[in-house]
Each structure stands twice: as C-alpha cells, then as structure tokens.
Amino acid sequence: MSKKPPVKKEDAPAAAAPAAEAAPAAKTQKAEKKREKKHKEEKGVRAMYKAEGEKVTRARPTCERCGPGYFMGDHHDRYTCGHCGFTRYKQK
Numbered sequence: 001m002s003k004k005p006p007v008k009k010e011d012a013p014a015a016a017a018p019a020a021e022a023a024p025a026a027k028t029q030k031a032e033k034k035r036e037k038k039h040k041e042e043k044g045v046r047a048m049y050k051a052e053g054e055k056v057t058r059a060r061p062t063c064e065r066c067g068p069g070y071f072m073g074d075h076h077d078r079y080t081c082g083h084c085g086f087t088r089y090k091q092k
C-alpha cells in the first residue's frame, strides 16, 4: 500500500508532458472566444442601420440641416452632425 504512491510519482512526469502541451492550446482558445464576445460593438456604416429580418431601419437620426443621408453621431447625451456641426441633445 505504501509502495504505490512513489511509483505513481515516477510515472507522473512522462504522463504530464503531453497534458501540459495540450493545456495551453485550450487556454488560448478560451481567450479568443472571450475576445470575440467583447467585439460586439459595430462601427462604420453597419452601426447606422439595424436589420430586422427583411427590413432595414435606421438606428440613428439624420441631420435636420443637412437632410436625409447625413447621419448624426450617437453620443451618450446628444447627437451631433459631423458635416455641419449641428448638435441635438437627447430628451430624458
């Protein structure tokens, strides 16, 4: 009974080597998955529109001065037009 543990320890280094090689690969895969989830925020033209099934709706208001076609930047408390500088504050 007392002889078994030392034998297992001798076997451990050889058996642990392949396992240690596989462990880092699994860790990097998990890290990549977490990164993909963080990059959910859309940028550019894709952020201006929202696709719901077959319909496409505009996610941001257009500039009142410049007219349709000029989307306004979405800030935490206001919308701004990058073309003419028009700012409209969000109503609470």
Ligand SMILES: [Zn+2]
Residues within 6 Å of the ligand: 063, 064, 065, 066, 067, 070, 081, 082, 083, 084, 085, 086
């Ligand atoms: Zn404008």
